[in-house]
Amino acid sequence: MESANLDMTNEKQEDTWISQLAGGLVHELKNPLSTIKMNLQLLEEEFMKPQNRKEERALKKIQTIINEMNELQNILDDFLRFSKSQTLECHPHSINKAVEEVLDFVEPEAFLNNIQIRKHFDPHLPLLAIDKNLLKQAVLNIVLNAIQAMPDGGELIVRTFANGNDYCIEITDTGYGIAKDKQDKIWEVYYSSKKKGTGLGLPTTMRIVKAHGGTIQLESEENKGTQFTIRLPKHRICKDHETLHSQG
Ligand SMILES: Nc1ncnc2c1ncn2[C@@H]1O[C@H](COP(=O)(O)OP(=O)(O)OP(=O)(O)O)[C@@H](O)[C@H]1O
Ligand SMILES: [Mg+2]
Missing domain, CATH: 3.30.565.10 (Histidine kinase-like ATPase, C-terminal domain)
Structure with missing residues (x-):
């Protein structure tokens, strides 16, 4: 099995460093994000059967935030896939x-x-x-x-x-x-x-x-x-x- 860096040239070294830094940051962001999402899902469950208009509105807002959270997670996953593909096997x-x-x-x-x-x-x-x-x-x-x-x-x-x-x-x-x-x-x-x-x-x-x-x-x-x-x-x-x- 042989491995090779995708970015081999010297001028790309800085790019690699920046992408590693950004990749690390994205990783760090993903943990608190999933905690927030988990808590939102628990909150959603609590409001699943809204008793009044106010609770109905709250449920809608929670669901909107969950959808946006999912979107955010997709963006971060795409970024990680992009910055991670560093070696060929x-x-x-x-x-x-x-x-x-x-x-x-x-x-x-x-x-x-x-x-x-x-x-x-x-x-x-x-x-x-x-x-x-x-x-x-x-x-x-x-x-x-x-x-x-x-x-x-x-x-x-x-x-x-x-x-x-x-x-x-x-x-x-x-x-x-x-x-x-x-x-x-x-x-x-x-x-x-x-x-x-x-x-x-x-x-x-x-x-x-x-x-x-x-x-x-x-x-x-x-x-x-x-x-x-x-x-x-x-x-x-x-x-x-x-x-x-x-x-x-
Ligand atoms: N087969 C295609 N027909 C028409 N436009 C295309 C096609 N392939 C790519 N494009 C154009 O190129 C752009 C960039 O494509 P790219 O795959 O990089 O990103 P994307 O599809 O917009 O988002 P994602 O990151 O989800 O792939 C697209 O938004 C689209 O405008
Ligand atoms: Mg595409």
């Missing part, structure tokens, strides 16, 4: 299998949203030295965005294939697309056009793919759809199931 894995597992996971949500999932996997791809869990997270973030971009249903087309020096995972949706002037912004930490988005999905994905020595390509047209292509370099092939060194 690479083993030989099938990228088809990793992608398939992501699609299995989102299938119920896609079904509910009237989205057809179409898979075109190249069955001859070799095993690659990847951190499967992190790569799955990278793909999941793109797939979730694709689903969220098709509120009225559509198609999610996922292909894997070899191309030149790369093995590719291509994720296409028929959603609302991304305007040209936003196509750079979407990679920025905390950029989100969604009411409940934290804007950490794509920066996390980019970080993970780069750590694997890969790249991501985006093509999108408004009201037509969006295509993300993750390219992983072929030099990550695992020969005879032997684990390769991560390229950091």
Whole structure:
């Protein structure tokens, strides 16, 4: 098993330090938050059968605070996931299998949203030295965005294939697309056009793919759809199931 820091360069050391500091702070915040939430839930139970208008109003307010607490916890969890993905642990894995597992996971949500999932996997791809869990997270973030971009249903087309020096995972949706002037912004930490988005999905994905020595390509047209292509370099092939060194 080999590990490598995602941020290897000197100029990134300060970033790493700041993200560790912020990660620590978020951790510290989570404990009192869950105590507050637990107490609010107990309070909610006490007011569950309101005796008068005043108690009814109190119950509503408690429930609003609980919802906001949940939102806050989600934001902190997203942040922790983002700041935590510091090391790669690479083993030989099938990228088809990793992608398939992501699609299995989102299938119920896609079904509910009237989205057809179409898979075109190249069955001859070799095993690659990847951190499967992190790569799955990278793909999941793109797939979730694709689903969220098709509120009225559509198609999610996922292909894997070899191309030149790369093995590719291509994720296409028929959603609302991304305007040209936003196509750079979407990679920025905390950029989100969604009411409940934290804007950490794509920066996390980019970080993970780069750590694997890969790249991501985006093509999108408004009201037509969006295509993300993750390219992983072929030099990550695992020969005879032997684990390769991560390229950091
Ligand atoms: N497939 C897509 N179709 C249309 N817009 C997209 C797509 N993928 C990403 N975007 C745009 O990029 C923005 C940033 O995406 P990102 O995943 O980083 O954050 P988010 O989805 O808003 O929030 P979250 O942190 O919950 O993922 C989105 O808010 C959206 O505007
Ligand atoms: Mg997202």
